Amino acid sequence: MSTRPRATDGIDLSTTLDGLTLRTPVLAASGTFGAGREAAQFVDLHRIGGIIVKSMTLRPWRGRPTPRMYETPSGMLNAIGIQNKGVDHFIAEDLPWLLRKKATVVASIAGNTVQEFIKIADKLRTGGRGLAAVEINISCPNLEDRDNMFSHSPTATAEVVSGVKRALPKLPVFAKLSPNVTSLTDIAGAALEAGADGLSLINTVFGMAIDVEARRPALAATTGGLSGPAIRPIAVRAVHEVHRAFPHAPIIGQGGITDAHGAIEMLLAGASAVAVGTANFFNPRATIEIAAGIEDYMRRHGVGSVADLVGALKEG
Amino acid sequence: MIVSSGEVLSHRRYGEHYHGITVVAPEIGERVRPGQFVNVLCGRGRAHILRRPFSVHRVHRRGGWAPTIEIVFDVRGPGTAYLAGLRGHESLDMLGPAGRGFALPQRRAHCLLVGGGIGAAPLFFLADELRAAGHRVDFVLGARSADLLLNPIDVRRLASVYRITTEDGSQGTTGRVTDVLEEVIDHCGTEVVYACGPHPMLEAVAAVCGARRLPVQVAVEELMACGWGVCLSCVMPVRTGRGRDAEVSLLRSCTEGPVFNGARVVWDGDAGALPPEQSELAPAGSARRHGGYGGADDEHAPPGN
Ligand SMILES: Cc1cc2nc3c(=O)[nH]c(=O)nc-3n(C[C@H](O)[C@H](O)[C@H](O)COP(=O)(O)OP(=O)(O)OC[C@H]3O[C@@H](n4cnc5c(N)ncnc54)[C@H](O)[C@@H]3O)c2cc1C
Ligand SMILES: Cc1cc2nc3c(=O)[nH]c(=O)nc-3n(C[C@H](O)[C@H](O)[C@H](O)COP(=O)(O)O)c2cc1C
Ligand code: FES
Numbered sequence: 173m174s175t176r177p178r179a180t181d182g183i184d185l186s187t188t189l190d191g192l193t194l195r196t197p198v199l200a201a202s203g204t205f206g207a208g209r210e211a212a213q214f215v216d217l218h219r220i221g222g223i224i225v226k227s228m229t230l231r232p233w234r235g236r237p238t239p240r241m242y243e244t245p246s247g248m249l250n251a252i253g254i255q256n257k258g259v260d261h262f263i264a265e266d267l268p269w270l271l272r273k274k275a276t277v278v279a280s281i282a283g284n285t286v287q288e289f290i291k292i293a294d295k296l297r298t299g300g301r302g303l304a305a306v307e308i309n310i311s312c313p314n315l316e317d318r319d320n321m322f323s324h325s326p327t328a329t330a331e332v333v334s335g336v337k338r339a340l341p342k343l344p345v346f347a348k349l350s351p352n353v354t355s356l357t358d359i360a361g362a363a364l365e366a367g368a369d370g371l372s373l374i375n376t377v378f379g380m381a382i383d384v385e386a387r388r389p390a391l392a393a394t395t396g397g398l399s400g401p402a403i404r405p406i407a408v409r410a411v412h413e414v415h416r417a418f419p420h421a422p423i424i425g426q427g428g429i430t431d432a433h434g435a436i437e438m439l440l441a442g443a444s445a446v447a448v449g450t451a452n453f454f455n456p457r458a459t460i461e462i463a464a465g466i467e468d469y470m471r472r473h474g475v476g477s478v479a480d481l482v483g484a485l486k487e488g
Numbered sequence: 489m490i491v492s493s494g495e496v497l498s499h500r501r502y503g504e505h506y507h508g509i510t511v512v513a514p515e516i517g518e519r520v521r522p523g524q525f526v527n528v529l530c531g532r533g534r535a536h537i538l539r540r541p542f543s544v545h546r547v548h549r550r551g552g553w554a555p556t557i558e559i560v561f562d563v564r565g566p567g568t569a570y571l572a573g574l575r576g577h578e579s580l581d582m583l584g585p586a587g588r589g590f591a592l593p594q595r596r597a598h599c600l601l602v603g604g605g606i607g608a609a610p611l612f613f614l615a616d617e618l619r620a621a622g623h624r625v626d627f628v629l630g631a632r633s634a635d636l637l638l639n640p641i642d643v644r645r646l647a648s649v650y651r652i653t654t655e656d657g658s659q660g661t662t663g664r665v666t667d668v669l670e671e672v673i674d675h676c677g678t679e680v681v682y683a684c685g686p687h688p689m690l691e692a693v694a695a696v697c698g699a700r701r702l703p704v705q706v707a708v709e710e711l712m713a714c715g716w717g718v719c720l721s722c723v724m725p726v727r728t729g730r731g732r733d734a735e736v737s738l739l740r741s742c743t744e745g746p747v748f749n750g751a752r753v754v755w756d757g758d759a760g761a762l763p764p765e766q767s768e769l770a771p772a773g774s775a776r777r778h779g780g781y782g783g784a785d786d787e788h789a790p791p792g793n
Contacts, residue, residue: 202793203718203719203720203793204714204718204719205718206717206718210716210717210718210743211718213489213490213716214489214490214491226718226720227793233789234738235720235723235738235789236789236791238710238711238721238722238723238724239711239721240711240720240721240723241711241712241713241719241721242711243536243537243538243713245535246534246535246537247537248537248538248713250713250719250721250792250793251791251792252719252720252721252792252793253789253790253791253793254789254790254793255720255723255738282790282793284788309793311790311792311793312789312790313788313789313790315788319788321790375792375793376792376793378791378792391791393791394791395791395792396791396792397790397791397792397793398792400537401534401537430537450537450713451537452714452718453537453538453539453713453714453715453716453718453719454529454537454538454539454714455491456491456583456716457491
């Protein structure tokens with residue numbers, strides 16, 4: 173199986189999302205690839221379209237108690253709670269290491285207040301040289317609004333996005349939206365108007381499972397985020413809906429992609445790139461294998477560039 | 489760690505409950521150390537997508553197919569049901585060897601291996617290696633009832649002194665492994681303890697060893713989504729550092745474990761052991777209530793991610 177984009181047969185796997193050009197349209201999703209160190213045992217990091225690192229916060233977070241995960245039909249629930257070592261650790265340790273490996277690095281940032289997001293962005297402006305882009309994880313409780321998720325309010329979404337964009341005017345900024353909202357296009361519109369260069373769709377879907385023998389929630393945090401193939405149709409629908417509303421906004425499609433078929437669905441629905449999450453857990457080479465599968469598909473269909481697939485859905 | 493597809497050489501039963509599968513896996517077999525495990529893909533179906541972790545029970549480094557590795561298990565759910573249906577010549581996709589295994593003593597020592605139920609699985613490989621390195625091996629093997637004892641026949645072969653306990657008294661001493669532990673330690677002149685089994689058992693073993701200042705290594709079982717260090721589902725609170733640097737770190741069982749120094753694991757997720765800003769967020773006992781471990785409770789962290 174070929175795993176390398178070959179220029180010779182005229183197939184170009186690279187993709188461009190405004191200011192961000194990726195070697196292949198397949199990235200690793202935040203929280204499923206660490207900061208690449210462990211994955212380097214299985215794949216050459218520079219061959220992956222990009223690595224969206226685990227979300228970082230201003231100070232280290234310890235996350236939620238265990239049990240933090242539970243397998244569900246065709247998916248899993250997680251309530252990790254963004255355990256991470258903080259932005260300073262990322263700047264001092266992870267970023268230089270990733271850049272030495274010639275990886276394309278996307279920083280994912282998270283926080284509980286608008287100010288926290290902005291302070292992280294400030295630190296990345298000075299310490300984040302070499303970053304390809306930033307993804308804002310707004311699926312976080314907003315302490316200033318009764319713990320409502322930023323991602324559930326167009327106003328809070330806009331405040332975070334414009335604050336981060338002001339701090340990082342030169343870097344492509346993607347807002348990662350939650351599907352757990354009434355109107356995704358309202359939130360997407362707010363993020364774009366506030367200056368987001370693109371959108372990541374979707375984060376995990378709220379869910380819950382119960383251990384019926386013990387009559388307890390399966391997760392210590394009671395509820396968690398559902399990921400994996402179970403959510404793929406939700407993600408494809410979300411990408412399609414947002415792409416139709418904002419055809420010029422670059423989208424990183426994610427949610428349940430385990431193979432080239434799922435990735436191509438996302439591209440046809442309107443994503444310019446995809447991120448693979450849960451599939452890395454059982455197949456650490458998924459990002460590379462899926463890119464190879466997309467290449468095969470392009471060859472079979474006589475498609476020369478990824479851009480020709482983006483939003484190329486035949487409708488009506 | 490590598491992804492390796494191995495051919496099933498044999499499938500055998502250990503008593504009524506346990507299955508053993510031996511796989512031809514040269515790359516893993518050559519590198520694996522006692523206490524390490526493999527993440528097994530249980531079929532290619534779409535319903536159960538995650539790999540399941542299994543300790544390496546035995547490594548056979550001689551013979552035509554060598555090296556082969558053996559895993560043992562009981563049927564608990566869909567993954568183990570799939571494995572129970574595997575027969576010779578079918579293939580098994582494994583990711584391993586994963587995790588940090590047991591440290592062997594630097595000089596000749598009297599080693600006591602303590603295993604409960606299927607948790608005893610990795611202790612057989614450990615016993616083989618300890619004996620090969622010239623250490624003395626003693627064994628306490630326990631289970632709820634005689635039929636749940638894992639391979640007591642081999643325990644007899646491997647150990648200088650062995651004790652069997654069952655909670656219902658159907659074999660050996662009636663009670664739990666910890667009921668006979670001190671007596672066995674005294675009798676054998678134990679210098680280091682290795683334990684593997686349910687967490688309450690490990691906690692009790694660690695307490696006995698702690699009181700006697702005996703080094704104790706425990707292999708824990710936490711729920712694992714990835715088994716290779718990236719998802720952070722499997723963390724255990726473990727005391728790390730000393731003096732000013734002392735803290736409770738959340739270590740990944742899959743990469744920084746599954747073997748930990750039993751004296752350093754915070755079994756009850758005691759909030760008092762956390763740095764001050766964290767203890768506010770971790771009401772004492774909150775994690776216990778959920779049957780899990782504390783040491784982590786950012787209440788403003790999102791429920792997902
Ligand atoms: C390091 C390690 C070594 C292990 N070694 C062995 C062994 O040698 N023999 C053996 O029989 N079992 C062992 N287990 C437990 C074994 O992984 C579970 O029995 C198995 O995953 C159950 O899968 P299932 O689909 O049959 O059951 P289900 O309970 O339906 O499993 C559903 C999900 O929960 C996870 N899971 C369930 N129980 C456990 C558990 N105790 N620990 C971790 N994940 C779990 C599974 O991986 C899966 O993702 C070990 C676990 C760990 C962490
Ligand atoms: C264990 C786990 C941890 C995650 N951590 C993060 C995170 O820190 N930040 C984030 O933006 N998304 C996080 N996600 C969400 C993924 O990046 C991804 O958007 C989501 O899981 C959907 O894709 P998938 O179905 O391919 O996994 C996490 C997902 C999982 C399963
Ligand atoms: S199981 Fe994923 S980090 Fe340990």
